[in-house]
Amino acid sequence: MTGSQGKAMAVVKRVGVIGGGQLAWMMAGGAEKLGVELIVQTPSRSDPAVAIATEVILASVGDASATAELAAQCDVITFENEFVDLPALSLLEQQGLCFRPSLSALEPLLDKYNQRSYLQSLGLPVPRFMPLHPEQMPEISLSPSAPSGKLEFPLVLKTRRHGYDGQGTFIIKDRAALQATLAELSHVPLLLEEFVPFERELAAIAARSVKGEIAIFPVVETQQVEQVCRRVFAPATISRTVQAEVEAIAHTLLNHLQVVGVFGIELFLTPDGRVLVNEIAPRVHNSGHFTLDACETSQFEQHLRAVCGLPLGSPAMKCPAAVMVNLLGYEHSIRDYAAQRQQLAAIPQARVHWYGKTESRPGRKLGHVTVLLEEPGDDQRERAIATELEAIWYGRE
Secondary structure, three states, X not given: OOHHHHOOXXXXXXXXXXXXXXXXXXXXHHHHHHOOEEEEEEOOOOOHHHHOOOEEEEOOOOOHHHHHHHHOOOOEEEEOOOOOOHHHHHHHHHOOOOEOOOHHHHOOOOOHHHHHHHHHHOOOOOOOEEEEOOOOOOOOOOOOOOOOOOOOOOEEEEEOOOOOOOOOEEEEOOHHHHHXXXXXXXXXXXXXXXXXXXXXXXXXXXXXXXXXXXXXXXXXXXXXXXXXXXXXXXXXXXXXXXXXXXXXXXHHHHHHHOOOEEEEEEEEEOOOOOEEEEEEEOOOOHHHOOHHHHEOOOHHHHHHHHHOOOOOXXXXXXXXEEEEEEEEOOOOEOOOOHHHHHHHHOOOOEEEEEOOOXXXXXXXXXXXXXXXXXXXXXHHHHHHHHHHHHHHHHOOO
């Protein structure tokens, strides 16, 4: 019996979290509600989750020896990010350490090409793709309609590992841009895929329990700026057919992987109504931050419920709709933006979450604000609210 199975029915009181960023920090409320202590492995005392952790192990998230120390202090280990040394952790799992989700659930997802291939093997719809090495100049087409030997631009180029918040993702408009980008990414394994001219980007937060129970939060629409999530509208304005298709994708993925915990699923909705899976995040996800204020159970409490072997909570919304805007850094500075945060908090039904980071830089996630709406969502009204929030935060836009 593996460690993950052996503790399936044990009472979990101490959860080890690999990673100490804002995602771990936002688990605090759920942990307090459930009577769970969080022990965090993270490299810096300035990381957000240090402030809420019962104990902290100061080490890189890829340090397996530190994870062994972490395991000695907790009942189960989970992940705030996926930048881990999977082979080293596998040795620990063989010794009986309990990881949730299991390492076997993470294994096909950490490399973006392997993830695409795995999703395709399950029959899930994905954009056309191919592996690529920087020294190669591809001569095959991702598009069946393109002439033989020609690439169909624009294309999307991604590093296969360790990309997040737009890092490692490049929109390639022509062959010259592809050559230049490949020259910059020497010796880095890459994924090349078709650019999808989507109508909307969607996301679903789905949880699966130890007993196989699945709960899916309302599907949301996300909007990105330079490949970084900037706005989330909950729920998304989509048809019942699309909603059902997204939920079916979530069930297929989580059940095949035998997941325990919360996963984020990013998707494209095309103008002709097709749903394509973009990427899978094997953890709590930025698109689910609205659940802290807008849902019966937040994604963070839900994740802890799952990894602790507890029944899942209701994912239902407590309000008709919500708008979430990420507060992204737009300058290099050391400041707390107190004036802007006060203005945001003064907006009716606004909830401001500040991550306590001491340094701002362009694109860095410093916090988020969610506005709860008292009427069903209206696209034009929701976008106006998001624009108002961003005008306060960025000022110059």
